[in-house]
Amino acid sequence: MSATASHTTHARPQAKPGRTVRFRIKRCDGPGKPVRWETFAVKPEAGANIISCLQQIAASPVTVDGQKTTPVAWDSGCLEEVCGACTMVINGKVRQSCSCLIDEYAPNEGDEITLEPMSKFPVVRDLWVDRARLFDALKRVKAWVPIDGTYSLGAGPRESAEQSESRYVMSTCMSCGCCLEACPQYQVEESPEKWPTSFIGAHAMNQARLFNEHATGAVLKGARLDTLMGEGGVNDCGNAQNCVQVCPKHIPLTESIATIGRSVTIHAIAKWFRG
Amino acid sequence: MAQHRVIVVGGGLAGLAASARIAEAGLAVDLFSVVPVKRSHSVCAQGGINACNEVARQQGYSEYEHFDETIYGGDFLADQHPVLEMANWAPRIIDLLDRMGVPFNRTSEGYRDLRLFGGSLFKRTHFSGATTGQQLIYALDEQVRRYESEGQVTKYEFWEFLWPVIEDTAQGQRCVGIVAQDMRTMQIRAFRADAVVMATGGCGLVFGKSTNSIICTGAAAARCFRAGVWYGNPEMIQVHPTAIPGADKLRLMSESARGEGGRVWVPRKKGDSRPPRDIPEADRYYFLEERYPAYGNIVPRDIATREIFSICVNDGLGVAGENQVYLDLTHKDPEYLTRKLGGILEIYEKFVGVDPRHEPMKIFPAVHYSMGGLWTSFTKGSYNPDAARAKHKSGTRPPILAEVGQGMQLGALNNAQTNITGLYAFGEVNFAYHGANRLGANALLSCIFDGLFCGVSVANYVRDGAPAKTPAGDLSSAGYDRVVAQEQQKVKRWVDSASAGAAEPRTNPYIIGKELGDEMTAACTVVRHQTRLTQCAGKLAELRERQDAATLADGASWSNQALGYARALSDMLVLAEAIARGATERKESRGAHYRTDFPDRDDANFMKTTLAKHQGGTTSLEFVPIDASLILPTARTYGKKDDKPAAKPAMAASAS
Ligand SMILES: Cc1cc2nc3c(=O)[nH]c(=O)nc-3n(C[C@H](O)[C@H](O)[C@H](O)COP(=O)(O)OP(=O)(O)OC[C@H]3O[C@@H](n4cnc5c(N)ncnc54)[C@H](O)[C@@H]3O)c2cc1C
Ligand code: SF4
Ligand code: SF4
Ligand code: FES
Numbered sequence: 008m009s010a011t012a013s014h015t016t017h018a019r020p021q022a023k024p025g026r027t028v029r030f031r032i033k034r035c036d037g038p039g040k041p042v043r044w045e046t047f048a049v050k051p052e053a054g055a056n057i058i059s060c061l062q063q064i065a066a067s068p069v070t071v072d073g074q075k076t077t078p079v080a081w082d083s084g085c086l087e088e089v090c091g092a093c094t095m096v097i098n099g100k101v102r103q104s105c106s107c108l109i110d111e112y113a114p115n116e117g118d119e120i121t122l123e124p125m126s127k128f129p130v131v132r133d134l135w136v137d138r139a140r141l142f143d144a145l146k147r148v149k150a151w152v153p154i155d156g157t158y159s160l161g162a163g164p165r166e167s168a169e170q171s172e173s174r175y176v177m178s179t180c181m182s183c184g185c186c187l188e189a190c191p192q193y194q195v196e197e198s199p200e201k202w203p204t205s206f207i208g209a210h211a212m213n214q215a216r217l218f219n220e221h222a223t224g225a226v227l228k229g230a231r232l233d234t235l236m237g238e239g240g241v242n243d244c245g246n247a248q249n250c251v252q253v254c255p256k257h258i259p260l261t262e263s264i265a266t267i268g269r270s271v272t273i274h275a276i277a278k279w280f281r282g
Numbered sequence: 283m284a285q286h287r288v289i290v291v292g293g294g295l296a297g298l299a300a301s302a303r304i305a306e307a308g309l310a311v312d313l314f315s316v317v318p319v320k321r322s323h324s325v326c327a328q329g330g331i332n333a334c335n336e337v338a339r340q341q342g343y344s345e346y347e348h349f350d351e352t353i354y355g356g357d358f359l360a361d362q363h364p365v366l367e368m369a370n371w372a373p374r375i376i377d378l379l380d381r382m383g384v385p386f387n388r389t390s391e392g393y394r395d396l397r398l399f400g401g402s403l404f405k406r407t408h409f410s411g412a413t414t415g416q417q418l419i420y421a422l423d424e425q426v427r428r429y430e431s432e433g434q435v436t437k438y439e440f441w442e443f444l445w446p447v448i449e450d451t452a453q454g455q456r457c458v459g460i461v462a463q464d465m466r467t468m469q470i471r472a473f474r475a476d477a478v479v480m481a482t483g484g485c486g487l488v489f490g491k492s493t494n495s496i497i498c499t500g501a502a503a504a505r506c507f508r509a510g511v512w513y514g515n516p517e518m519i520q521v522h523p524t525a526i527p528g529a530d531k532l533r534l535m536s537e538s539a540r541g542e543g544g545r546v547w548v549p550r551k552k553g554d555s556r557p558p559r560d561i562p563e564a565d566r567y568y569f570l571e572e573r574y575p576a577y578g579n580i581v582p583r584d585i586a587t588r589e590i591f592s593i594c595v596n597d598g599l600g601v602a603g604e605n606q607v608y609l610d611l612t613h614k615d616p617e618y619l620t621r622k623l624g625g626i627l628e629i630y631e632k633f634v635g636v637d638p639r640h641e642p643m644k645i646f647p648a649v650h651y652s653m654g655g656l657w658t659s660f661t662k663g664s665y666n667p668d669a670a671r672a673k674h675k676s677g678t679r680p681p682i683l684a685e686v687g688q689g690m691q692l693g694a695l696n697n698a699q700t701n702i703t704g705l706y707a708f709g710e711v712n713f714a715y716h717g718a719n720r721l722g723a724n725a726l727l728s729c730i731f732d733g734l735f736c737g738v739s740v741a742n743y744v745r746d747g748a749p750a751k752t753p754a755g756d757l758s759s760a761g762y763d764r765v766v767a768q769e770q771q772k773v774k775r776w777v778d779s780a781s782a783g784a785a786e787p788r789t790n791p792y793i794i795g796k797e798l799g800d801e802m803t804a805a806c807t808v809v810r811h812q813t814r815l816t817q818c819a820g821k822l823a824e825l826r827e828r829q830d831a832a833t834l835a836d837g838a839s840w841s842n843q844a845l846g847y848a849r850a851l852s853d854m855l856v857l858a859e860a861i862a863r864g865a866t867e868r869k870e871s872r873g874a875h876y877r878t879d880f881p882d883r884d885d886a887n888f889m890k891t892t893l894a895k896h897q898g899g900t901t902s903l904e905f906v907p908i909d910a911s912l913i914l915p916t917a918r919t920y921g922k923k924d925d926k927p928a929a930k931p932a933m934a935a936s937a938s
Pocket of ligand 2: 243247
């Protein structure tokens with residue numbers, strides 16, 4: 008093995024050039040419409056990922072049976088795993104589709120890849136889901152620093168490199184929803200009136216911790232903990248730890264949940280003493 | 283009287299900063315975006331954001347030098363006063379972001395850390411890991427969410443802007459709202475507004491593959507252009523020197539890789555097939571360092587791009603005979619690299635499967651940023667020397683110390699306003715600050731500056747301008763209904779086409795879009811030439827004709843993405859024409875615009891803004907003088923050894 012190859016981080020399986028890959032896609036024309044499966048054959052280009060293959064399908068949407076159909080609808084943006092838009096369930100596991108390389112998932116002729124929309128959010132169409140509830144949760148935990156306004160008032164609070172690095176990791180959450188898809192406690196909920204009492208999810212507890220740990224953000228710590236003490240808060244978490252395993256940004260979610268859990272306990276006791 | 287409302291189209295950095303500022307001024311904001319705003323393209327920015335800072339200041343740097351660098355870097359095409367104001371505000375903007383909780387990288391003492399970026403000899407780039415844009419947009423998104431929870435901002439996410447509503451009044455044309463479509467339900471409706479801020483970003487998709495997000499079609503800007511809004515410097519398209527070639531996208535390798543010591547090289551010998559680490563120093567050609575001893579690997583983008591292009595295309599020295607060169611970080615401590623560049627190195631690893639800490643990356647230039655955009659005006663500030671000064675000598679005492687209002691008058695109603703009253707353009711879609719070439723880490727700054735500084739102008743206009751007398755809420759609905767009907771007609775045209783049967787490649791919008799990208803990349807990027815541009819004009823005409831006959835494979839009246847793409851493509855074709863026309867008629871070389879047949883800068887004829895106007899379906903161009911009243915133009919050489927302005931590749935780019 009050459010010196011170069013030994014430094015390759017993860018050896019990619021040798022993908023067969025010119026091969027045909029099959030995509031089995033769960034489709035649905037809209038809310039309340041029936042679900043159907045369609046299979047497409049694609050010849051992936053070198054370095055192809057799920058999105059580039061969906062683009063090929065969109066350009067000529069014909070199934071393996073020769074049936075003309077409509078292009079598959081999906082959500083995407085950055086194509087470099089930083090916007091969170093393209094999350095879907097691929098071969099049964101939730102992840103971003105833009106960073107899912109075909110060479111790795113389907114190296115051989117005839118290999119099949121299954122694509123499904125996330126199941127914890129209402130489907131808009133095909134692979135495109137509506138994650139409004141996820142963003143609503145950020146309002147529930149007041150995920151912001153309550154600054155006085157945008158006029159010049161000098162620098163923010165100084166913090167150590169360590170603190171800033173720890174907040175940075177928490178702050179890379181791209182609201183993709185993987186942690187919610189994987190969570191046994193998080194169930195699909197279509198009516199917004201029920202969101203305030205439904206389980207809030209790991210991502211929002213992590214955001215609460217992120218802002219609790221900022222000197223100015225901590226001003227709202229009490230309000231955040233009030234929310235997380237209540238119905239749909241941290242007590243609904245069954246500690247299954249699925250969330251942390253699927254987070255593409257490697258955010259220490261269970262640590263955040265544990266921190267919030269402790270803060271909630273202290274907060275509750277303090278509240279009880281104050282009466 | 284109806285409550286005043288402002289529409290902001292676009293929720294990237296510029297749109298969010300604008301929304302926060304305008305909401306803070308007490309006005310209701312309706313914020314439109316084709317994606318949840320948190321997912322806007324601004325998340326992609328990696329490297330950082332520039333501002334004068336205390337350390338650099340004590341070493342002799344100043345806001346004035348930042349201004350001077352930006353003008354010089356932009357090759358003397360930007361109007362100078364707005365750039366001065368932006369540079370002056372930069373330190374305040376960093377402080378504000380800091381207060382919002384952006385986890386900027388810190389020194390061991392807890393101060394904000396800084397890095398070196400192209401076009402400066404001082405460390406003046408603030409950063410947050412390798413995802414600065416993501417961290418900045420999140421901070422602004424959080425502030426806007428706070429206003430949203432207070433009812434001051436209403437978000438319309440997955441709503442696409444289709445057309446501005448413009449009224450003819452005795453005082454000229456005035457923008458009074460927009461027509462937009464819900465991308466899920468496909469409902470089209472008009473929204474009234476006393477002012478509209480376009481903050482819709484760049485147009486990378488016109489070039490097919492680029493470093494941009496897939497939503498950066500430029501269609502929103504093109505629609506304004508088609509509706510009579512002027513467009514400035516369309517031909518000024520920045521090609522980033524270092525991107526990772528890919529099937530769907532050319533992923534950026536941030537300039538910070540060079541800022542942190544990355545060295546660009548190729549084997550000296552053509553066809554040297556040894557693995558990079560087996561090639562001894564003596565056999566490596568560090569061409570940027572040899573040709574630009576002062577700046578070395580951190581020469582500005584356009585120069586680096588042309589040098590890399592030229593080494594591959596003209597000298598045939600590309601690695602493995604292909605269009606690629608090494609960007610090498612392997613001499614740096616892997617741990618240091620992880621700490622400083624972790625995120626961007628991960629991107630390479632993730633999408634190429636090779637660890638750049640141990641093996642040099644392979645990179646090639648890619649379309650990255652549009653300096654051109656909707657044309658906007660401004661009111662000059664208080665600094666008006668009797669005569670323009672010579673270029674500032676780096677590290678020396680600046681002629682003025684920064685104060686608010688030296689460059690632009692704070693709150694003047696026309697700052698960042700287009701030729702249509704009440705219609706503003708902020709961020710990448712505003713042509714104002716970067717001239718013929720943008721310096722790295724200046725874009726995020728210009729976005730937030732527009733939102734914060736020019737946001738005040740929007741609020742003032744609503745209170746003191748035309749809307750004070752006649753709020754949009756009191757206007758008759760006729761003007762709005764007309765635009766709604768126009769847009770419904772377009773949708774009908776596409777839906778009807780779906781029953782016309784199979785789309786052949788000739789009339790398939792996806793194929794037309796791909797051909798558009800290939801053509802624009804080949805004719806209108808790194809090097810440009812009359813012959814190739816003439817050919818490009820012909821190709822664009824052909825594509826427009828085919829697009830008129832194009833058909834869809836989907837006639838659904840629910841969440842029809844194919845329709846959205848096809849409609850945008852029609853607008854992109856108009857923008858493409860403006861870009862190609864600008865490239866053709868600017869018969870000189872300046873910044874990112876490089877003409878092999880006119881290799882020199884021609885200040886007498888072209889130190890002018892290209893002003894594109896669209897009327898009755900045709901585009902016309904004129905060149906109008908710029909405000910160069912602060913700094914005298916000098917040759918932009920970045921101290922190149924042989925003192926030729928830059929590499930002069932002999933031939934036009936072939937496809938890709
Ligand atoms: C890979 C990459 C790295 C970069 N790194 C840096 C860097 O390190 N430093 C730096 O200074 N700059 C950098 N830039 C440039 C910088 O990121 C962009 O110029 C900047 O983010 C643009 O912000 P914006 O707010 O103008 O637009 P965007 O962030 O592009 O936002 C546009 C908004 O408009 C909306 N929109 C668009 N069309 C419509 C429509 N028709 N209807 C409704 N809404 C619409 C979108 O939904 C989005 O919300 C980088 C660019 C790229 C591509
Ligand atoms: S630890 Fe809690 S949030 Fe995470 S997956 Fe389990 S139940 Fe869900
Ligand atoms: S915490 Fe991780 S998995 Fe959950 S939304 Fe954020 S980035 Fe996605
Ligand atoms: S498209 Fe942004 S994460 Fe995949």
